[in-house]
Structure formats: structure tokens, C-alpha cells
Amino acid sequence: DQQVKQNSPSLSVQEGRISILNCDYTNSMFDYFLWYKKYPAEGPTFLISISSIKDKNEDGRFTVFLNKSAKHLSLHIVPSQPGDSAVYFCAASSPYSGAGSYQLTFGKGTKLSVIP
Amino acid sequence: GAGVSQSPSNKVTEKGKDVELRCDPISGHTALYWYRQSLGQGLEFLIYFQGNSAPDKSGLPSDRFSAERTGGSVSTLTIQRTQQEDSAVYLCAVRGQGAREQFFGPGTRLTVL
Numbered sequence: 508d509q510q511v512k513q514n515s516p517s518l519s520v521q522e523g524r525i526s527i528l529n530c531d532y533t534n535s536m537f538d539y540f541l542w543y544k545k546y547p548a549e550g551p552t553f554l555i556s557i558s559s560i561k562d563k564n565e566d567g568r569f570t571v572f573l574n575k576s577a578k579h580l581s582l583h584i585v586p587s588q589p590g591d592s593a594v595y596f597c598a599a600s601s602p603y604s605g606a607g608s609y610q611l612t613f614g615k616g617t618k619l620s621v622i623p
Numbered sequence: 624g625a626g627v628s629q630s631p632s633n634k635v636t637e638k639g640k641d642v643e644l645r646c647d648p649i650s651g652h653t654a655l656y657w658y659r660q661s662l663g664q665g666l667e668f669l670i671y672f673q674g675n676s677a678p679d680k681s682g683l684p685s686d687r688f689s690a691e692r693t694g695g696s697v698s699t700l701t702i703q704r705t706q707q708e709d710s711a712v713y714l715c716a717v718r719g720q721g722a723r724e725q726f727f728g729p730g731t732r733l734t735v736l
Binding site: 511539541543548549550551552553556596598600604605607608609610611612613614615616 | 627654656658663664665666667668671673679681682714716718723724725726727728729730732
């Protein structure tokens, strides 16, 4: 049972336009959400996070929106740049995971291609 | 990221052999995790270490998998009698005290022939 879902395996966007990556979750115990960016042959790089007590968090070109009632979050990248081309993973954690681990549950990722 | 190194970067082994993967974080991160990413999948939690507490092994897929963390720093993940389905990228991550963000190493790509 996939608790974090990224339903779009891929997304293509023109340089300078907005990229919107979506993520849905099913576990209502999740209270913290993160986005990671991954280039081939590298580990995931932390991008931005949001606590469930907020509905928006912004960092430069990256904004994450959280809709708790819909169990949905999205990552907006404005403006998109060719260097943003990578796989983006949505992740969630719960304070009730085993031994207080705050382990992350990941979606399968969305491959973003920004076309020059 | 965040000073986490992993070795080897690539490992090719034959089915049935044992392998040992290493994670070497910079000091100061008491929480350490192992995840794996199989082809086309998201990252899957394996095991968690926090200080001197008993590790959370709830994500280990079978008893062929084990891990230890010595001296609160270096961690090794051991896979015994490897199978082809063990082929994946194995990633180590650390988390700072009081934070929720985890920072990953570059991973070890394991291929079992």
C-alpha cells in the first residue's frame, strides 16, 4: 500500500515557465513533508520542507503548498531552469514511526525535464 | 551532502556471496538511516540508529540483512547470501538533533549477478 504517491512519472516544462510537481498521501499521521531532488548517480539532495501546521513554505524559486484536507502537496518552481532537470521525490514523516525514528516514506518520483 | 560518504560507490557481486556496505558520516549526527532504491521505485526505509538506543530494524526485508553502527559514527550494512532482487542503490542518511530533514550520502549501487 503506497502511502505517498506521485502520479506523474514525468513532466516537461519550457525554461522560464512554472513547474508544478504534485504529491498525494494517505496516512493522516504524517506531519512533516519534504521534497528532494536527485541527479543520476548521486544521492537525493534536500530541497524544501513543510510542517503540517503551515500551508505554504517558500525558499527562493521553490515553494511548497500543503492542503491537509485533501492530503495533497505540490512543489512549484518558478522560473524553471535547465539545471532543475532531475527526479523529484516527495517524502513524508510521522512522529509515530517506530522508536521515534521519523523515518521518511517516499513517493516514486517525478522526472522533470526543463527544455531550453 | 552534509558530509556523508559511502563506500564502495559500486559493487558487483555473484548471487550467494556476502557484501558489506559502509556509511561514514561526519560527527554530530546522532540519527543515521539506511534506505534502498530499487529500479523505478522510491526510497525504502531499512534501518535507523539513534545514539545508544536499540536500532529500529522494522524495514529490513529479510534476516539476510543486518547493520551495525560502531562508536556512534560509522555504520555498515551487511547482506548475506545475496540474491538478484537485492540489486539496488543503498543510501545512508543522517539527521541532526531536533531536526526532521535528512541528508543523504551518494549511495552504493549494488548489482547481484
